[in-house]
Amino acid sequence: MRGIIVTKGCEFFIEVGNQELVVEIKRKIEQMLGVPVDSQTLSVCGWELMDGLDMEDYPIVTEGTKIDLTIKSKAIPPNYSNKIQIIVKFSARKINIGVDRTDTVRSLKEKIHIIDGTPIKRMSLFFSGRELEEEFRNLSEYGIHEFSEIVVFLKTMNRLRDEPPSRKLSLVVQTSSSLLNAATIPLEMRDTSTVNDLRQLLLSRKILPVDDYLFIHKQRIMHENCSLRWHGVENGDSLYVFKGTVSRSEY
Structure with a gap:
């Protein structure tokens, strides 16, 4: 099967055997990109693929699955902080909120609710014209950084649907x-x-x-x-x- 290796700025296909070890895939990448095996981390959906396991151990890896390649680089500077300040903008006001880069969209909505009292169900959040639809994704995955501006749109009550019955x-x-x-x-x-x-x-x-x-x-x-x-x-x-x-x- 073919997997798609995704790294900063590019992506490419690579042939992956069902019983092929993760470390063997890293060796192929080393031959293609010149990146040493010990400098590579492969992951799917944020979960690291371990060197000693093969593709049969990861049934989520199928034809066309995107495998993220992270290349280890220089150490993080000592003044680096995972905490950032963002600007949350309503129609008539703005508020500053301190968040963690790995906070999820849902946790941001909860913070806005605690600070401002806006009901979570009424919030639609946008960054750079894009709605933050997937609540389990973290803010960094949407490219949100220090002093990013998040726009809050409020859904009208008649647009809010009642929760459907349990199935x-x-x-x-x-x-x-x-x-x-x-x-x-x-x-x-x-x-x-x-x-x-x-x-x-x-x-x-x-x-x-x-x-x-x-x-x-x-x-x-x-x-x-x-x-x-x-x-x-x-x-x-x-x-x-x-x-x-x-x-x-x-x-």
């Missing part, structure tokens, strides 16, 4: 080859259940051993306290589970 979903949880030998686990859950509810269900039924886990839906890491509905999970969808915890790169 039961039939799901398949797929493990990697290194976890339960690539087991396929059918489940039924309400779409209002959170990812943590899913985790606890699998642990309580002793389907999964006690450990830290990541859940993936459509190549995106799922957030523990958000519902299946919030993640866009539909009836019949597959979710992938891996051992590990989320660790985002600092910008």
Whole structure:
């Protein structure tokens, strides 16, 4: 299959075998770009691909999957701070808010609500003319930096929809080859259940051993306290589970 290697300023295709080790893919990149293997970090959806595992251990990597290549460079300057100030602009006023570069769009909305009292459901946030639609993405992923201006549009009450009733979903949880030998686990859950509810269900039924886990839906890491509905999970969808915890790169 072909994967797409994405790095700053460019992207290119690379042939990837199902049983090919991550470190072997790095060697191919070294031959193509001249970047030493030990200077490369490969990741999908913010989750690092480990050298000793092969592509069968990462079922989210399929034909055309984008694999992010990070090249280690010089150390971060000592005066670098992950904290930044941004400007939040309403129709008639502006406020300054201190945020973390890795804060999500959702957490920014929550901060605005705490400071200003604006209901979260009424907010639509825009940066450089682009709506920040994906609430689980962090601010750095949208290119937001020190003194960026975020514009808040307020939805009118008649545009706010009532939450639809809860639905039961039939799901398949797929493990990697290194976890339960690539087991396929059918489940039924309400779409209002959170990812943590899913985790606890699998642990309580002793389907999964006690450990830290990541859940993936459509190549995106799922957030523990958000519902299946919030993640866009539909009836019949597959979710992938891996051992590990989320660790985002600092910008």
